[in-house]
Amino acid sequence: MAIALPPEPNWHKLIKSGSRVFVGGTASVPYALVQHLIENSEGFSDIELVHMLALGDTRWAKEKYKRLFKANTFFIGGEAIRRAVDEGRADYTPVFLSEISSLFSDGTLALDAALVNVSPPDEFGYCSLGAAVDISMSAVRNCQQVVAQINPQVPRTAGHSYIHISEITACIEASEPLVEVSPPPIDSVAERIGQYVSMLVDDGATLQFGIGKIPSATLKYLCHHKDLGIHSEMLTDSVIELLSSGAVTNKKKTFHPGKVVTSFAIGSRKLYDLIDNNPHIEFYPSSYVNKPTNIAKNDNMIAINSALEVDLTGQVVADSLGYDFYSGIGGQVDFVTGASISKGGKPIIALPSTAKDETISRITPRISEGAGVVTSRGNVQYVVTEYGIASLKGKSIRERALELIRVAHPKFRAQLLEEVRKHYWVPHYQEKYPTDIPELGAIQLKRLNIQGETFYMRPLNPADERRLQEFFYSHTKETLRLRYNYDPKQMSREKSCNLVSVDQSADVALCIVKQDGSRITIQAVGRFYLEPVSNTCEVAFVTRETQQGKGMASRLLNQLIDIAKARGIEKMMAYVRGENKPMITIFEQANFIRKFTGDPSDIELVLDVANAK
Known part of the structure; x- marks a missing residue:
């Protein structure tokens, strides 16, 4: 028997001016549903659209819709959202990814409706949130009205990704592909960083990683490891080669053994096909995947995250360039914390040593004016650049400054040593900065x-x-x-x-x-x-x-x-x-x-x- 679908949304019965509405994000934004709202928005104003990272055409953030919508994002991404935040037409709310769901459940950000992209219902009436379970499931569970885009191109994913058709108030049927993001080309800097990070990963470890050149390079160098596991908020195309190589078996995991655990996926169609109806890859809400105590249940948890800059005391800036907010806190602190308390765990911050064609050092004597600390100096254990691995846990301010100078770009090392000397972190007899041995090569x-x-x-x-x-x-x-x-x-x-x-x-x-x-x-x-x-x-x-x-x-x-x-x-x-x-x-x-x-x-x-x- 065919499953009856809910009616098409009558927006004036579902929301009103001033409502707070959640929009599913990452690679699975329900674009057709958002457009349906725009086309039926006469009489509406000041609707707050709350979302995580949203890829693709974030049309609601365009200036022409500024009276209709105001975006409130937990992670800045895409040119339209970034410009809207810069111009004050959108807001950025910093929050740990593991704690976003509590904002919905305790009424801090009470939701009138949630707009989500789901697969067609199965024979029992269950639709999957597919590649974007993340905070979407929490929004669905804590909103007044669920409005869905029934999309046959949304993969059906295992785990806690399902909502029943009876939970959906209204829907439209619209077939749209998920946003595809190709892996970035790996340059020589990312290559060297990946090699160094891979040296910190032992056989049997469980991995968390993000998107970009450095995670791609790191996973490339892990293909000859054995019995790796994955517990990561995100999956990207980089995981495909790692899974194909046989390096990932998940059998040494001490939490969800035998399974890849994640909350969302961003990549190519090949990745979305991989997760479709795959019982070995399970999707759970971010409140579960990113909960530090859950992360720590994995022994030998390796968390690999990036940064925009790191100062010489170990403070990590990850969401802003000075006063300009660039991205978000995301899951960095969740996984740094979880890996820190995991038995044998290692939280790693990996970043290029320079920016802007080697004119700016990312290892800095102090954080830039206006920038904010995402991960504190007390949380950081390893900082990796293309010049090596700085081990900071248990190090004094002077010792960690010397460790970080060692992995800075050589042309900035003398300047950095002079800067820390001004603050008496380095004694008078410490005169020389670290130098490399060219004959050893890049690594x-x-x-x-x-x-x-x-x-x-x-x-x-x-x-x-x-x-x-x-x-x-x-x-x-x-x-x-x-x-x-x-x-x-x-x-x-x-x-x-x-x-x-x-x-x-x-x-x-x-x-x-x-x-x-x-x-x-x-x-x-x-x-x-x-x-x-x-x-x-x-x-x-x-x-x-x-x-x-x-x-x-x-x-x-x-x-x-x-x-x-x-x-x-x-x-x-x-x-x-x-x-x-x-x-x-x-x-x-x-x-x-x-x-x-x-x-x-x-x-x-x-x-x-x-x-x-």
Whole structure:
């Protein structure tokens, strides 16, 4: 038996001037329904249209409708909405995505009607909200009248996406495609950011991500991971390749295992076809998906969000460019909070280091005048740019400033260090800013698998001051005597700062670190000191006692040899205590030759770099 549809809307019986009306958004705006209202709006004025991000033709925000409508958006998107907000014809209401539903349910923003785009009813009379369950379901549950556009191009999605035809007061039938958004091309900056972010993702992790170049690049580099899960407010086309690769199984998820969980989708027709009648992808309201305690039920939750700027204390600006509101809070704080309290979770802020053709640094000494903080400095754990990963959790203001300067664009690092010095966050002896090692390439971080454990090799930098001091005090007297040829008693912060503040274009200092969450410990350090007159260098390294015999020193030495060869250095010199047989063996395995000195207690070894294998 055919399901009887509700009547066509008689707008003057459904709403009145001054009503507050919700409009479904993202890629599933009911355009034909909005147009039907416009065409039957005689006598109406001052209708407030409330919505989330709305893509496509947001005609209600055009100036010619300013007497009829005033938009109130929770997320600014699209030129018409942005211009209307800038000109005061529309409002922007900042709110966490998880809490928008409470504005409807507690009467803060009481809704007279909700306009939504739904699939045709099934044989039992259930219509699906399709690709835009998000806050639409909350609006439907908390409004006076539900008016629907019955649209056969709306996909039927699994989860809590259904409303019964009996809940719909009035409807029109209109077939319209959902807005399609093609994945943006991935440039070299996004590529490098994606590589760095992927290094923070372990097998079995659960992911949240947004839309844009950086999420696309990150997901590209996760295709060889295993048993990933997805719990994300949004799905984009980037997920298609990740699902096809087999990297996503959802079986390690600890909340909704076996299922992709989301609340809306924005992408191409291919994505909308993927979610249509797919029992493995479930859509739930944002109040459920974005609830931080629900997010935290996923162990190893990785939240990947972006920003417009980050200041040197870790404050994140994400919704405004100065006084100009640009987007919205969205789900960033929800997922940063949820990932922070997840067992093994990691909240990540990823952004390019510069804007406007590298003329503006996005890592700033202070937030711009008029800009607002979306995510506080207390919430941020990782900030990733194309220059690396800054780990901020548990860091002092001075330490996090140095971490963030390290991932800023090189041409802004000196300026940023000078700016923080004005506020006494950096002591007088901290004179040098971080430099990269060009020979390591665009990615300065190398992931190492050593006897089944994950470590990272990277340049030593000023932010490692305290870590190097801890490394020194972890050594036994014997290790210190063999390394320094005497028994040093102290490693002051000033001395440690001097050792980590390296001009890597001349001398080179590398370290191998172990990272457990935000806790980073140095396991081995290798360096060479250039003697420019003779075009030679002296090389040395030291390894934490618990890691000796695992090949860390050899890895560091081989990398240093490669760098020396690329720089055209003629010879590498090493001076080792005669009793330090393991270190001598490492050098000789790298083809260093003993040089006779007449003193068996001190061994000098030499490598002809040009002929090194």
